[in-house]
Amino acid sequence: MIPTIEYIEKKFEEYNHLMFGGRLPKLPVVLSDAKTFLGQCVARATTLPNGLKKYSDFELRINTRVDYPEEIIEDTIIHEMIHYFIFYHNLHDTSAHGDIFISIMQSINANYGRKLSISHHATKEETEQAVSTKRTWHVVAVIYFKNGKVGVKVLPRVMPKIINFCEQLKGEKTISSISLYMTDDPFFNRFPTSVALRINYVEKDELTKNLANAQELIISNNQVINKPK
């Protein structure tokens, strides 16, 4: 079926009451014929002084380019509503489909017999990231925190900067270890290259997968060298 705005608004209300405790305010619904996504929940992000983001001006976009089965359209609406729920409540997830997203999604699947997934429903951010598939060599620091979280930092390929970055983090009590890698996997294109101490949290499984072909580096005698096999 090709959904109409009325249909999407009706479904939104239904799922809002059924799955989200009726706590999501109505938002503008827009039909889209973009090739890159089935659904999108877009929002304006403002960065707060503490570095966290606050979201406003939400919009729900649903694709009408392709005639999908109704179930897929319903799942797309629910999927985007989870993004909206997370944005709206300023829950800071570990990534676009991070721990919070997955746990809400799994509970909806279990309680309402849905088949929601995290694929084919790119957020605006993901779509932009997907555009850059160029292979560029990156030096990547992987930071393991004592609380189990994992962070990624793409560093400039300048030896003193890499060494200095690692030195600075060494004394940090929340960190358990740091590993360095050289990789051209496009996954890392999404992260800004910098030495600022702001770390990008990632999902461990996703990171492991994307580091599969990376060369591990070590710092030895003030040099960054390949880790001996």
Ligand SMILES: [Zn+2]
């Ligand atoms: Zn999504």
